[in-house]
Amino acid sequence: MQVGVLGTGNVGQTLAGKLVSLGHDVRMGGREAGGEPARAWVAQAGSGASEGTFADAAAFGELIVNATAGMHSLEALAAAGAERLAGKVLVDVANPLDFSAGMPPTLSVANTDSLGEQIQRAHPDARVVKALNTVTASVMVAPESVPGEHELFICGDDAAAKAQVSVLLESFGWPAASILDLGGIANARGMEMYLALWVRLLGVVGGPRFNVHVVRG
Amino acid sequence: MQVGVLGTGNVGQTLAGKLVSLGHDVRMGGREAGGEPARAWVAQAGSGASEGTFADAAAFGELIVNATAGMHSLEALAAAGAERLAGKVLVDVANPLDFSAGMPPTLSVANTDSLGEQIQRAHPDARVVKALNTVTASVMVAPESVPGEHELFICGDDAAAKAQVSVLLESFGWPAASILDLGGIANARGMEMYLALWVRLLGVVGGPRFNVHVVRG
Numbered sequence: 001m002q003v004g005v006l007g008t009g010n011v012g013q014t015l016a017g018k019l020v021s022l023g024h025d026v027r028m029g030g031r032e033a034g035g036e037p038a039r040a041w042v043a044q045a046g047s048g049a050s051e052g053t054f055a056d057a058a059a060f061g062e063l064i065v066n067a068t069a070g071m072h073s074l075e076a077l078a079a080a081g082a083e084r085l086a087g088k089v090l091v092d093v094a095n096p097l098d099f100s101a102g103m104p105p106t107l108s109v110a111n112t113d114s115l116g117e118q119i120q121r122a123h124p125d126a127r128v129v130k131a132l133n134t135v136t137a138s139v140m141v142a143p144e145s146v147p148g149e150h151e152l153f154i155c156g157d158d159a160a161a162k163a164q165v166s167v168l169l170e171s172f173g174w175p176a177a178s179i180l181d182l183g184g185i186a187n188a189r190g191m192e193m194y195l196a197l198w199v200r201l202l203g204v205v206g207g208p209r210f211n212v213h214v215v216r217g
Numbered sequence: 218m219q220v221g222v223l224g225t226g227n228v229g230q231t232l233a234g235k236l237v238s239l240g241h242d243v244r245m246g247g248r249e250a251g252g253e254p255a256r257a258w259v260a261q262a263g264s265g266a267s268e269g270t271f272a273d274a275a276a277f278g279e280l281i282v283n284a285t286a287g288m289h290s291l292e293a294l295a296a297a298g299a300e301r302l303a304g305k306v307l308v309d310v311a312n313p314l315d316f317s318a319g320m321p322p323t324l325s326v327a328n329t330d331s332l333g334e335q336i337q338r339a340h341p342d343a344r345v346v347k348a349l350n351t352v353t354a355s356v357m358v359a360p361e362s363v364p365g366e367h368e369l370f371i372c373g374d375d376a377a378a379k380a381q382v383s384v385l386l387e388s389f390g391w392p393a394a395s396i397l398d399l400g401g402i403a404n405a406r407g408m409e410m411y412l413a414l415w416v417r418l419l420g421v422v423g424g425p426r427f428n429v430h431v432v433r434g
Binding site for chain 1: 370
């Protein structure tokens, strides 16, 4: 499959690298084409990897991954172009973390709205699925690096899109039973607000490589 | 120990009942003395149980538990009286859930502030410890009802108060290693915002009797 990955940072590079390793053709998109991180990624990812602008990546992808910093996601997706996202599954991995007041960050949108909803409203013809935003990049693509059972949450308004994303997540190593569908895209509020706990657990746990297991009584 | 439990609902009754069963003397406080739920609780809880107003319960307790509905906690604590809370450990169990727009609830305070912080600011001489707000009442007092490892979070500005609350939680059945101290009271933001995920997991899990286990990679 051709995948457009928006974002050239750690999350974008990790996801794009995993997708290439699984045999997909991946175009990484940035604010401008030819940026240093994207070119370095292409050089080491090898066959199947390419880079360009947000619009280039969106045009290339049959499926699009938003791995931009959440504070800039709406701008990045506007640059990608609504017409290049229309009808496509858009996996929103971003968290609207605002570091402007230092650590721990706040959320730039929360409680009565979410980034996932903002993206869906801005791009009503895209099939937005919120996923993967609750774990660090290395865990996204190697769930077995956290031992035992633990879960991912997904949500979105398009059931077929969520099914397609679930298959993709399973190819990353997430067992089907570990993927908890919370319902429509408004549930992105829960997935994003959990980050307020996650950023605090980061210090207690001693690093980002952790996840939660929902234990039922 | 003499404990004042503010709140006559399910959470207050469950915590007060557990405290009596552990040998503590408990006065349950409500908006008015002699309310039906409080009287019924006293009748069945037996020796060691009494009820009165918020102020009565606060005056009685060496340690105070805020188990009121979060939207009304500041009002309840004002009625309890700052002078009756001063110097005492105040365990804040409440969540500022706003059901006015239906399910799932939003939070009446979030992101850049929290109920725990509001309470500490309103009562600077109380020693506020946020705890127990991330599990349903029955799990608060019977952690073994959820099998295997799972955690509670606590936070507060007073280390000695947190140590005292930890001992109390251990008497409820929480293993010491399951109590994760997130730091100062501002971390109540994380503990309360997690509720936005919790209320959504409620539907997926099929009931409130669940908790999360933080799994480390």
